[in-house]
Amino acid sequence: MYKQILISLCLLLHNSSAFCWGFYGHKQINHHAVFLLPPAMMVFYKPNIDFITEHAVDPDKRRYVVKEEGARHYIDLNRYGAYPFSGLPRNWNEAAEKFGEDSLKAHGIVPWWIHIMLQRLTNAFREKNYPAILKLSAEIGHYVADAHVPLHAHSNYNGQQTNQHGIHGLWESRIPELLAATHFDYLAGKAEYISNPQKFVWQSVLESAAAADTVLELEKTVSLQFSPDLKYAFEERNGLLVRQYSSAFTTAYNEAMKGMVERRMRQSIFAVACLWYTAWVNAGQPVLESAGSVHFSEEDIKIFGELDKNWKAGDIQDRTCGN
Numbered sequence: 412m413y414k415q416i417l418i419s420l421c422l423l424l425h426n427s428s429a430f431c432w433g434f435y436g437h438k439q440i441n442h443h444a445v446f447l448l449p450p451a452m453m454v455f456y457k458p459n460i461d462f463i464t465e466h467a468v469d470p471d472k473r474r475y476v477v478k479e480e481g482a483r484h485y486i487d488l489n490r491y492g493a494y495p496f497s498g499l500p501r502n503w504n505e506a507a508e509k510f511g512e513d514s515l516k517a518h519g520i521v522p523w524w525i526h527i528m529l530q531r532l533t534n535a536f537r538e539k540n541y542p543a544i545l546k547l548s549a550e551i552g553h554y555v556a557d558a559h560v561p562l563h564a565h566s567n568y569n570g571q572q573t574n575q576h577g578i579h580g581l582w583e584s585r586i587p588e589l590l591a592a593t594h595f596d597y598l599a600g601k602a603e604y605i606s607n608p609q610k611f612v613w614q615s616v617l618e619s620a621a622a623a624d625t626v627l628e629l630e631k632t633v634s635l636q637f638s639p640d641l642k643y644a645f646e647e648r649n650g651l652l653v654r655q656y657s658s659a660f661t662t663a664y665n666e667a668m669k670g671m672v673e674r675r676m677r678q679s680i681f682a683v684a685c686l687w688y689t690a691w692v693n694a695g696q697p698v699l700e701s702a703g704s705v706h707f708s709e710e711d712i713k714i715f716g717e718l719d720k721n722w723k724a725g726d727i728q729d730r731t732c733g734n
């Protein structure tokens with residue numbers, strides 16, 4: 412019995428710590444983005460909101476299958492000098508010419524990958540390929556949300572260089588899971604057309620990079636006020652007792668950051684909705700069908716199953732976010 416609990420504990424810790432924004436955050440962001448869409452898109456997105464929500468985490472699951480997947484979730488901007496990193500061309504071809512593709516991939520490619528996903532989503536709208544629209548909407552939502560996380564724009568992504576191991580999961584999983592339902596306001600206005608998506612996405616990652624030092628510094632400051640036995644505690648998570656950052660420490664850290672996590676979550680929701688909307692407009696605003704749920708091919712269903720299977724097996728192919 413105890414052994415069983417211990418095994419599930421380990422699995423829980425392993426799986427929950429490996430995801431960017433955590434499963435909870437990504438699902439919340441995609442879910443809330445749907446409500447920012449105009450009626451002509453809402454008729455299609457709303458009946459499919461469960462798919463958009465659940466599959467917000469597919470790109471993280473894919474990291475257990477595809478080695479190249481990891482680099483699509485972050486960019487270590489501090490490797491390119493100081494803010495605003497003007498030595499790094501925002502255009503992929505120019506950046507690749509200057510640094511080489513392998514080097515760019517080694518330090519993360521999230522802003523460029525979002526651009527590719529946006530092209531794919533625009534094409535899916537043009538073709539009115541409903542399964543593709545849903546899959547790509549769910550996935551671009553994931554990458555856009557990752558681009559809003561400060562520690563996705565910094566090489567010290569889990570405090571591993573400064574003895575702050577675990578800070579990644581603290582910022583993007585523990586805080587939202589503990590506080591979002593009761594303290595966060597997701598109201599983010601209406602989706603807007605983005606005339607220069609490249610600039611828009613770079614703005615997000617630049618803001619993330621600019622906030623990374625604050626995220627790291629404040630964790631250190633707040634830690635000074637907590638002895639280790641108060642910083643960590645055995646508390647319930649998904650019905651299990653697990654050792655994690657205590658509620659008191661998590662709350663104090665969140666307060667020290669003055670709502671940064673909530674703000675970045677809300678900005679993620681807005682950005683996701685804006686890019687869905689922009690893809691639809693650029694595709695010529697096709698009329699979307701409202702009725703029924705979308706039929707996925709056997710191939711799609713097989714791929715979803717594979718993603719789940721490999722994720723549960725837990726053998727990640729690249730660096731993880733939170734452990």
Ligand SMILES: [Zn+2]
Pocket residue numbers: 430431432470471484553557
């Ligand atoms: Zn991710």
